[in-house]
Amino acid sequence: MYYYQSWSKTLIRLFLVLCIGVVVGMYIDNMLLALTCLFATLLLYNYAHLYRLTQWLWHSRAMSPPSAPGIWHHIYEGVYYLQRRNRNKRKSLGELVKRFREGSEALPDAVVVIDKQARILWCNRNARIELGLRWPDDNGRRIDNLIRHPKFIEFLESNDAHYPIEIPAPTNPHKTFEYRMMEYGDDQLLLIVRDVSRVSHLEEMRKDFVANVSHELKTPLTVINGYLEVLDTSTANLEGVPPIVAKAIEEMGTQTTRMQALIDDLLILSRIESSSERIFENVIDVDAMLKQIELEAMALNKEKSHKITFKVDGELNVFGVETELRSACSNLIFNAIHYTPANGRIEVIWKRKANGAFFAVRDNGDGIEEKHLRRLTERFYRVDKARSRKTGGSGLGLSIVKHVLHHHNASLEIESKVGKGSEFSFLLPPELIAQELSD
Numbered sequence: 001m002y003y004y005q006s007w008s009k010t011l012i013r014l015f016l017v018l019c020i021g022v023v024v025g026m027y028i029d030n031m032l033l034a035l036t037c038l039f040a041t042l043l044l045y046n047y048a049h050l051y052r053l054t055q056w057l058w059h060s061r062a063m064s065p066p067s068a069p070g071i072w073h074h075i076y077e078g079v080y081y082l083q084r085r086n087r088n089k090r091k092s093l094g095e096l097v098k099r100f101r102e103g104s105e106a107l108p109d110a111v112v113v114i115d116k117q118a119r120i121l122w123c124n125r126n127a128r129i130e131l132g133l134r135w136p137d138d139n140g141r142r143i144d145n146l147i148r149h150p151k152f153i154e155f156l157e158s159n160d161a162h163y164p165i166e167i168p169a170p171t172n173p174h175k176t177f178e179y180r181m182m183e184y185g186d187d188q189l190l191l192i193v194r195d196v197s198r199v200s201h202l203e204e205m206r207k208d209f210v211a212n213v214s215h216e217l218k219t220p221l222t223v224i225n226g227y228l229e230v231l232d233t234s235t236a237n238l239e240g241v242p243p244i245v246a247k248a249i250e251e252m253g254t255q256t257t258r259m260q261a262l263i264d265d266l267l268i269l270s271r272i273e274s275s276s277e278r279i280f281e282n283v284i285d286v287d288a289m290l291k292q293i294e295l296e297a298m299a300l301n302k303e304k305s306h307k308i309t310f311k312v313d314g315e316l317n318v319f320g321v322e323t324e325l326r327s328a329c330s331n332l333i334f335n336a337i338h339y340t341p342a343n344g345r346i347e348v349i350w351k352r353k354a355n356g357a358f359f360a361v362r363d364n365g366d367g368i369e370e371k372h373l374r375r376l377t378e379r380f381y382r383v384d385k386a387r388s389r390k391t392g393g394s395g396l397g398l399s400i401v402k403h404v405l406h407h408h409n410a411s412l413e414i415e416s417k418v419g420k421g422s423e424f425s426f427l428l429p430p431e432l433i434a435q436e437l438s439d
């Protein structure tokens with residue numbers, strides 16, 4: 001409203017000035033001179049206000065605008081209003097940034113914001129203490145120049161940095177840090193670093209404990225088994241041995257064999273868990289490996305008489321740890337033999353796919369209920385404990401398979417339908433495929 005009023009006042013004033021100019025022109029009998037003088041005065045007047053405006057905007061320290069008549073007053077007020085609005089916005093934005101920084105300073109983790117070129121944009125107090133970053137000196141520096149661990153550099157360069165890594169702390173080799181990275185804002189990454197020394201220490205202790213106990217149990221069991229075998233053969237030839245004794249010796253023999261298998265599996269599992277063998281060092285002749293497993297499978301299959309077919313691409317070899325992959329493949333094949341009712345059909349497939357090397361074991365057994373599928377790879381998880389015990393299963397087979405596949409950057413897929421059968425498969429990534437066998 002005020003805006004229209006000031007415009008109409010200005011126009012009326014202009015009209016009046018024009019009328020005066022015309023009257024003066026008529027009076028002095030020189031219209032051109034009178035109007036030129038009039039417009040020159042108007043121009044000078046407006047230039048004077050423009051000058052005041054720029055003085056106020058760029059050179060004056062005064063916040064409030066200078067007073068001016070008519071439309072110029074309106075222009076000053078408009079600029080002043082915009083300035084105030086901007087200042088308020090900046091203030092509330094500053095408050096927000098302050099609150100965010102206070103929040104992240106209170107976090108128990110070290111937080112670093114980096115851009116896509118790995119340059120540090122911001123870090124919190126814990127990052128300065130735990131990672132040894134200096135602020136603001138390290139602002140704009142590449143983080144991989146400051147944290148030099150090869151695993152960290154690999155983690156930073158990989159396109160898939162969603163999985164956390166654990167490496168020793170840059171400032172203290174006795175501490176273990178877990179690094180996580182996630183996309184943040186436009187083209188920024190948030191690096192969250194957490195001290196997991198205690199957890200990894202406990203995990204190490206657990207692994208060592210299982211490995212040591214299994215190892216320590218192995219010797220006495222071998223001795224007991226040896227004596228039981230001797231007793232078994234000698235009592236078999238003796239007359240008058242009560243049947244209960246013969247039965248007890250036989251049962252003790254079976255149970256010690258089971259315990260030995262269990263300990264062997266525990267040892268394999270703890271070896272794979274702490275395996276630091278490099279997967280890209282050796283090429284596995286998968287065809288030869290599967291032929292060997294096929295022979296063992298045929299021997300195991302005598303009782304069950306399944307029809308087992310191997311469809312193997314003989315040219316497809318992969319990088320990996322042979323003992324581990326052999327253990328994974330044989331576990332899947334032997335499980336199919338054990339858990340498929342007699343005279344079933346089992347198919348073993350090894351072939352190249354567009355996205356990697358594919359291995360699968362299909363059977364037409366009883367299948368597994370949906371509710372068990374998620375838990376099958378847990379240690380000692382069995383669908384039917386009694387049945388698994390009869391097959392001599394330790395409940396560790398699929399756990400071993402899971403760890404082997406993790407070590408080879410793959411994962412186990414299980415598809416199963418009750419009454420139809422199951423398929424256990426995995427896909428090794430294309431980088432692991434070796435074109436030709438190295439000599």
Ligand code: ADP
Nearest residue numbers: 335336339382383384388393394395396397398
């Ligand atoms: P186990 O040593 O008892 O065989 P695993 O970890 O190898 O332990 O397998 C876990 C459970 O998964 C088994 O007890 C069995 O119930 C189920 N299972 C594994 N393979 C098959 C299969 N091919 N068909 C049906 N059930 C299976």
